Amino acid sequence: MGDDSGDSGGGVTGDGVSATGTVGGGASGADSTAGAGGAHVTLQDVARRAEVSLATASRVLNGTTQVRADLRERVLAAASELAYAPNAHAQALARASSHSIGLICHDVSDPYFAAIARGVTRTAADHGLLVMLASTFRDPAREVDYVAMLRAQRARAILLIGSGFEDREWEHAMSAELDPYIRTGGRVAVLSRHRSLRVDTVQPENREGATALARALLDLGHRDFAVLTGPRALTTVSDRLGGFRDALTDAGIDLPDDQIIEESFTRDGGYAAATELIRRGSRATCVFALTDVMAIGALSAFRDHGVDVPGQVSLAGFDDIPIVRDLVPPLTTVALPLEELGERVMNLALREPARRSRVERITGKVVLRASTTAPRRRHAG
Amino acid sequence: MGDDSGDSGGGVTGDGVSATGTVGGGASGADSTAGAGGAHVTLQDVARRAEVSLATASRVLNGTTQVRADLRERVLAAASELAYAPNAHAQALARASSHSIGLICHDVSDPYFAAIARGVTRTAADHGLLVMLASTFRDPAREVDYVAMLRAQRARAILLIGSGFEDREWEHAMSAELDPYIRTGGRVAVLSRHRSLRVDTVQPENREGATALARALLDLGHRDFAVLTGPRALTTVSDRLGGFRDALTDAGIDLPDDQIIEESFTRDGGYAAATELIRRGSRATCVFALTDVMAIGALSAFRDHGVDVPGQVSLAGFDDIPIVRDLVPPLTTVALPLEELGERVMNLALREPARRSRVERITGKVVLRASTTAPRRRHAG
DNA sequence: GCGCATTCTGAAAGCGCTTTCTGCTACCGT
DNA sequence: ACGGTAGCAGAAAGCGCTTTCAGAATGCGC
Numbered sequence: 001m002g003d004d005s006g007d008s009g010g011g012v013t014g015d016g017v018s019a020t021g022t023v024g025g026g027a028s029g030a031d032s033t034a035g036a037g038g039a040h041v042t043l044q045d046v047a048r049r050a051e052v053s054l055a056t057a058s059r060v061l062n063g064t065t066q067v068r069a070d071l072r073e074r075v076l077a078a079a080s081e082l083a084y085a086p087n088a089h090a091q092a093l094a095r096a097s098s099h100s101i102g103l104i105c106h107d108v109s110d111p112y113f114a115a116i117a118r119g120v121t122r123t124a125a126d127h128g129l130l131v132m133l134a135s136t137f138r139d140p141a142r143e144v145d146y147v148a149m150l151r152a153q154r155a156r157a158i159l160l161i162g163s164g165f166e167d168r169e170w171e172h173a174m175s176a177e178l179d180p181y182i183r184t185g186g187r188v189a190v191l192s193r194h195r196s197l198r199v200d201t202v203q204p205e206n207r208e209g210a211t212a213l214a215r216a217l218l219d220l221g222h223r224d225f226a227v228l229t230g231p232r233a234l235t236t237v238s239d240r241l242g243g244f245r246d247a248l249t250d251a252g253i254d255l256p257d258d259q260i261i262e263e264s265f266t267r268d269g270g271y272a273a274a275t276e277l278i279r280r281g282s283r284a285t286c287v288f289a290l291t292d293v294m295a296i297g298a299l300s301a302f303r304d305h306g307v308d309v310p311g312q313v314s315l316a317g318f319d320d321i322p323i324v325r326d327l328v329p330p331l332t333t334v335a336l337p338l339e340e341l342g343e344r345v346m347n348l349a350l351r352e353p354a355r356r357s358r359v360e361r362i363t364g365k366v367v368l369r370a371s372t373t374a375p376r377r378r379h380a381g
Numbered sequence: 382m383g384d385d386s387g388d389s390g391g392g393v394t395g396d397g398v399s400a401t402g403t404v405g406g407g408a409s410g411a412d413s414t415a416g417a418g419g420a421h422v423t424l425q426d427v428a429r430r431a432e433v434s435l436a437t438a439s440r441v442l443n444g445t446t447q448v449r450a451d452l453r454e455r456v457l458a459a460a461s462e463l464a465y466a467p468n469a470h471a472q473a474l475a476r477a478s479s480h481s482i483g484l485i486c487h488d489v490s491d492p493y494f495a496a497i498a499r500g501v502t503r504t505a506a507d508h509g510l511l512v513m514l515a516s517t518f519r520d521p522a523r524e525v526d527y528v529a530m531l532r533a534q535r536a537r538a539i540l541l542i543g544s545g546f547e548d549r550e551w552e553h554a555m556s557a558e559l560d561p562y563i564r565t566g567g568r569v570a571v572l573s574r575h576r577s578l579r580v581d582t583v584q585p586e587n588r589e590g591a592t593a594l595a596r597a598l599l600d601l602g603h604r605d606f607a608v609l610t611g612p613r614a615l616t617t618v619s620d621r622l623g624g625f626r627d628a629l630t631d632a633g634i635d636l637p638d639d640q641i642i643e644e645s646f647t648r649d650g651g652y653a654a655a656t657e658l659i660r661r662g663s664r665a666t667c668v669f670a671l672t673d674v675m676a677i678g679a680l681s682a683f684r685d686h687g688v689d690v691p692g693q694v695s696l697a698g699f700d701d702i703p704i705v706r707d708l709v710p711p712l713t714t715v716a717l718p719l720e721e722l723g724e725r726v727m728n729l730a731l732r733e734p735a736r737r738s739r740v741e742r743i744t745g746k747v748v749l750r751a752s753t754t755a756p757r758r759r760h761a762g
Numbered sequence: 763g764c765g766c767a768t769t770c771t772g773a774a775a776g777c778g779c780t781t782t783c784t785g786c787t788a789c790c791g792t
Numbered sequence: 793a794c795g796g797t798a799g800c801a802g803a804a805a806g807c808g809c810t811t812t813c814a815g816a817a818t819g820c821g822c
Contacts, residue, residue: 038565039565040565041561041565042807042809043808043809052771052772053771054808054809054810055773055811056770056771058809058810059771059810062810064810064811065769067770067771068769071770083558085532085562086533086808086809087474087533087535087807088470088530088533088534089469089470089471089473089474089535089808089809090474090777090807090808090810091808091809091810092777092809093468093470093471093777093778093779093807093808093809093810094776094808094809094811095810096421096777098470108489108495108498109495109496109499109703109720110495111490111492111495114489114492114495117489117490117514118488118489118490118516121514121516125515125516125523130513130515130527130534131514131515132481132513132514133498133502133514134502134506134511134512135499135502135503137503142506146511148466149480149511150511151466152467152468152472153469153511154469154470176464179464180422180464181466267703267707296707297707299707300706303709322648323704325681326648326678326680326708327708328708328709339490421778423778423779424778424779425778425779433801433802435779435802436781436801436803437802439779440780440781440800443780445780446800447799447800448800449799449801467779468777468778470777470779471777471778472778472779474778474780474808474809475779475780475781476779476780476807477807
């Protein structure tokens with residue numbers, strides 16, 4: 001009875017399946033038991049077959065208490081012969097706790113979220129947790145709905161990965177869901193700034209990152225800038241835009257409103273914004289796209305319109321999603337350790353709740369690549 | 382009693398929260414009820430507060446039966462005042478069905494899976510379902526474990542998105558989990574070919590797609606090919622490689638074994654494979670990477686080693702992940718409607734189970750882009 | 763060989779919800 | 793005004809599991 005079935009936590013039988021072979025008997029598989037539209041095998045069935053009580057069967061499968069070796073064997077054998085799978089709902093109900101966590105992001109297929117989700121799922125797996133993934137497709141209302149669903153699921157933790165909205169009504173609705181969840185022991189952690197949510201936070205230093213980027217671009221000699229931005233209501237937008245603008249102001253440089261183009265936070269949004277910029281005949285020598293994803297779209301737009309990057313205009317992004325290394329030219333950006341961000345926010349949610357909310361600040365690192373150079377000549381208006 | 386709270390399905394209270402204001406009383410919010418580490422609000426609590434029976438409260442919240450208007454009001458009010466969230470586990474237990482589906486892929490952060498996951502989550506959301514996402518990180522054992530977990534969760538359906546493994550032991554272990562799941566009413570749908578799994582399938586025509594691609598490349602004038610491939614045990618690999626090779630063979634052209642480089646199915650795998658190809662001094666004028674993701678790595682490797690694409694060597698991929706439009710040069714590939722694939726596999730799983738497993742074949746479309754041209758000159762060994 | 767401490771097993775009470783099943787009230791036709 | 797029939801509320805029996813509690817079996821010391 002050494003180290004076998006050290007089955008920590010999960011209670012998943014899985015590994016027992018192939019052990020069936022050790023049971024002497026005939027070749028009768030599981031098929032001798034259940035018919036076509038068979039009902040679920042319950043712990044009761046297992047107990048009956050092993051000729052033990054329900055309690056004993058439960059104890060064996062959970063390793064709660066020591067159980068006499070022969071009974072133990074019988075239960076394990078019965079469970080695997082019947083291909084028993086515990087009903088997680090019944091377990092969750094009886095134990096008043098579940099093995100899943102909720103992850104809410106804007107869009108899984110966005111490389112930014114995908115990278116973070118990777119960190120989250122990996123970490124969750126290390127703890128035997130299952131991730132319930134929700135994509136809001138950038139609809140605030142849907143975000144609230146999902147929190148309600150996850151609350152109903154008694155998710156052990158809820159992770160909000162998307163940027164917060166600066167919107168009174170939304171904040172109110174969100175709090176109305178989150179507060180009772182937290183009050184009953186739910187854990188919440190968010191990535192990026194959420195104005196009014198008093199929860200544990202992993203906070204990329206968007207403002208500082210954008211400032212540092214602006215300085216680096218100023219150092220390259222740029223004086224005329226344009227910014228491709230997402231919806232103003234997102235905290236990420238106001239932080240990055242604010243930090244960038246402030247750095248310019250400090251350097252005595254103005255960022256005219258007509259050089260700030262607002263579009264959706266997507267590749268196509270970036271494409272549209274850059275196209276609009278070209279249409280307006282911008283004199284900017286350097287364009288800052290608030291996210292790499294937008295920058296990718298912008299890069300293609302410039303290429304399609306015969307604007308050379310960085311020859312005619314320099315382009316910078318933010319996030320350092322993996323793909324930007326492979327672009328031509330490789331993109332200057334503010335690097336965030338995305339996968340680690342996911343890992344941290346997961347760990348934060350798993351840690352003992354603190355008296356007051358914790359904030360982990362993550363510093364972005366400016367990475368200058370070939371998409372930015374010193375301005376050669378004015379980009380003719 | 383018109384169209385308000387038409388609360389179809391979900392039973393999520395959410396929207397009721399702000400209605401609290403209509404109750405005349407004092408400013409006492411929910412805080413008058415629960416303390417700090419408060420217990421969960423149960424339906425019983427709601428019923429008590431509304432002075433109705435448990436059954437009535439349940440009926441109101443589910444819209445099962447008509448309930449007298451005043452009682453109905455009282456229940457709704459009580460629920461929102463208490464910020465009641467039904468316990469999904471208890472519901473799942475009582476109803477013997479749940480609102481979640483399982484999605485198993487290799488790695489969410491791979492654009493191929495991310496795009497498919499997007500289609501799946503969108504479709505799932507349309508049906509009020511929550512997606513439990515599992516990334517196996519390409520570990521077959523983990524894949525089986527996840528099926529066990531999802532089975533325990535009584536997921537309404539399990540979607541296997543990754544390629545199947547051609548491995549007896551794995552197939553056996555997988556069937557051992559899947560068979561009982563299906564037998565008890567679980568729905569399983571897979572994307573890509575799984576040799577021994579008799580389940581509903583959305584099947585991209587990998588073989589045919591690769592054949593068509595090969596023909597197109599032959600038409601361009603290429604005669605010397607190399608292939609960058611993933612692990613041979615994946616059905617996707619054997620199908621695409623097989624189809625490609627067959628087309629060459631039909632044209633009387635040999636694909637030497639040393640021109641087939643096996644690496645992991647990732648961007649870095651593609652990079653490594655292309656680097657190895659260069660090291661070997663290949664005379665291939667055209668390289669086929671079995672996936673776009675590998676092709677992206679290969680493209681960067683060629684660039685880093687000063688090999689011009691398509692000048693010195695043409696490069697083609699497979700899948701048409703969104704980003705390939707933005708590469709330089711844009712990648713020739715076999716386009717698969719990825720998001721639609723996710724949608725289809727989800728719908729397949731949701732449809733009434735059929736007597737025998739259905740197979741939806743999806744034809745890939747060869748898209749020639751700038752990464753392939755006619756061979757100019759032999760790529761010097 | 764007896765009493766007591768020590769395991770280990772089994773019976774049973776929930777966990778929070780749905781859903782019969784039963785019983786009531788109120789309304790209809792005549 | 794009366795029987796009949798909807799229509800609706802409440803009691804209670806589960807759903808499948810965990811876990812206390814009490815009881816049975818084992819081992820020990822003396």
